[in-house]
Amino acid sequence: MSEVVIKNLSKSFDDNVVLDGISLKINEGENFVVFGRSGTGKSVLLKCIVRLMEPDAGEILIESQNVLTLSINKLNEIRKHIGFLFQGAALYDSMSVRENLAFPLIRNFNFSSKEIDIKIKNVLEKVSLLEAIDKMPAELSGGMKKRIGLARTIITEPRLILYDEPTTGLDPITSKEISQLIVELQKDLNTTSIIVTHDLICAKIIASHAVVLKDGKIRYEGNLDSLTSQDDPFLKDFFSNDIISESTPIRSGEVKDGSN
Amino acid sequence: METGTAAQKNNSIIGKRLAEFFNMIAGLTVFSLEFFKNVFLPPYEFGEVKKHMDELGVKTLPIVSVTGFIIGLVLAMQSQPVMAKFGAEAFLPGMVALSVVRELGPVITALIFAGRVSSGIGAELGSMRVTEQIDAMEVSAINPFKFLVVTRVLACTLILPMLTVYVIFLSVVGGYISIFLSQNINFVLYVHAVVHSVDFTDLVPGIAKTFFFGYIVGIVGAYKGYYTENGTVGVGRASTSSVVIASLLILLMDMVLGKITVSLWG
Ligand SMILES: Nc1ncnc2c1ncn2[C@@H]1O[C@H](COP(=O)(O)OP(=O)(O)OP(=O)(O)O)[C@@H](O)[C@H]1O
Numbered sequence A: 001m002s003e004v005v006i007k008n009l010s011k012s013f014d015d016n017v018v019l020d021g022i023s024l025k026i027n028e029g030e031n032f033v034v035f036g037r038s039g040t041g042k043s044v045l046l047k048c049i050v051r052l053m054e055p056d057a058g059e060i061l062i063e064s065q066n067v068l069t070l071s072i073n074k075l076n077e078i079r080k081h082i083g084f085l086f087q088g089a090a091l092y093d094s095m096s097v098r099e100n101l102a103f104p105l106i107r108n109f110n111f112s113s114k115e116i117d118i119k120i121k122n123v124l125e126k127v128s129l130l131e132a133i134d135k136m137p138a139e140l141s142g143g144m145k146k147r148i149g150l151a152r153t154i155i156t157e158p159r160l161i162l163y164d165e166p167t168t169g170l171d172p173i174t175s176k177e178i179s180q181l182i183v184e185l186q187k188d189l190n191t192t193s194i195i196v197t198h199d200l201i202c203a204k205i206i207a208s209h210a211v212v213l214k215d216g217k218i219r220y221e222g223n224l225d226s227l228t229s230q231d232d233p234f235l236k237d238f239f240s241n242d243i244i245s246e247s248t249p250i251r252s253g254e255v256k257d258g259s260n
Numbered sequence B: 001m002e003t004g005t006a007a008q009k010n011n012s013i014i015g016k017r018l019a020e021f022f023n024m025i026a027g028l029t030v031f032s033l034e035f036f037k038n039v040f041l042p043p044y045e046f047g048e049v050k051k052h053m054d055e056l057g058v059k060t061l062p063i064v065s066v067t068g069f070i071i072g073l074v075l076a077m078q079s080q081p082v083m084a085k086f087g088a089e090a091f092l093p094g095m096v097a098l099s100v101v102r103e104l105g106p107v108i109t110a111l112i113f114a115g116r117v118s119s120g121i122g123a124e125l126g127s128m129r130v131t132e133q134i135d136a137m138e139v140s141a142i143n144p145f146k147f148l149v150v151t152r153v154l155a156c157t158l159i160l161p162m163l164t165v166y167v168i169f170l171s172v173v174g175g176y177i178s179i180f181l182s183q184n185i186n187f188v189l190y191v192h193a194v195v196h197s198v199d200f201t202d203l204v205p206g207i208a209k210t211f212f213f214g215y216i217v218g219i220v221g222a223y224k225g226y227y228t229e230n231g232t233v234g235v236g237r238a239s240t241s242s243v244v245i246a247s248l249l250i251l252l253m254d255m256v257l258g259k260i261t262v263s264l265w266g
């Protein structure tokens, strides 16, 4: 049900053209990976999709509804079923981990407090942070924040999840676990995911489809394997280092020591 | 020619500042309208409002207590020789009470409240903005304006009048101590003089205006914080500028409301 179609999306900040007429189609149940160098507008793209930023032009259809022209109430109905993992986790610092996780459940759904409790424990187990349940965000490390952010994103079982660098700042093993978790969600709930990442190991585990952004446009679109074997010098350069040092361990399903 | 360009430059700076100021007033007006639009719409966040009121109370009670006491004490101490000169010492308790009820209590409490609270709200919402917590709320289909702004502004509006009543009470006590030390006046007599000189028409406008002051403190801090830009630098700026603007608006509002009160009751 959660198909996302983006047509001719453009966004500039003053004279800095960030997105320059991007069109994409993300199918239901797909794990759609977005690559691009730092500052190309990947985060901006994700924010435009959920209308945290107003694009200058273009259309965004989620479940065939144009997000950019919907009333705020209709938009919120859609947003209840969207998960968004922020690049900086964006945990509410005045609330404990438990309260952070309960917040979207209490506000948007009618669960009993017992059900909420079970869901919180469940989701914390998935990100292996059950022991952090009563901590405040300020007491967590960067990677822990990221994982709690992930837990808060998936706790409502969204139909569409946007991940902004889900594995950045995590050690290789946790990184792999998180990637597998994303795949699991997609299998169990048929979630559609858009994943922004620089992490090729993570992408190899997750991606069913990939795009590379450059200078506000789509440089490449297709599956990951053919992406890494392109002749385009930019793509070669972009993926070369990772491929030399990491392609072997990924295939055999283990992470080489010190590979990150 | 050089002076010409310097003058032009100065002009453009003043022009820019003025434009910024009027932009801010316009923005604040729109923000206020947004507040009134949201405040009457359910869901009502009573729990949040109460939580913020508790926090604000705890945060400001010590400083406000000391201030209240000192206002009364100093006012009586300073006025006593002047009143004695005119042979009007008997009016001292009434004078202290009237000044404190009509003007000093409400305004000084509000200014202190602005310093303590406006900056706090500015910094808190500002850091929520720059760390994308406000965006996170919005994307979870929760109205951040209602949850963060409306609750805080309401809490400020409701708590400041209570604090003011408390300050007025302490000032009157402070006044008594000062007068007692110099004239050894009986407490019952003092209270009697105070109650006699303070009228309903003094008390009501005095307390009523603090609702406006509380609203100003809340809305200015929230506005500055909610629209913070430029990362942590912006958070600092939001916090300081909200105190300056809130204090200024409180004094302006006091003038306007004072004028209205005078023309209503004389
Ligand atoms: N609120 C904003 N105001 C002005 N410019 C912005 C804003 N947000 C992003 N930009 C600009 O848009 C461009 C893209 O930013 P974005 O955060 O999307 O990059 P990114 O691809 O996510 O990079 P990274 O991989 O480092 O996270 C940058 O040049 C940035 O300066």
Ligand SMILES: [Mg+2]
Residues within 6 Å of the ligand: A042, A043, A044, A087, A164
């Ligand atoms: Mg980014």
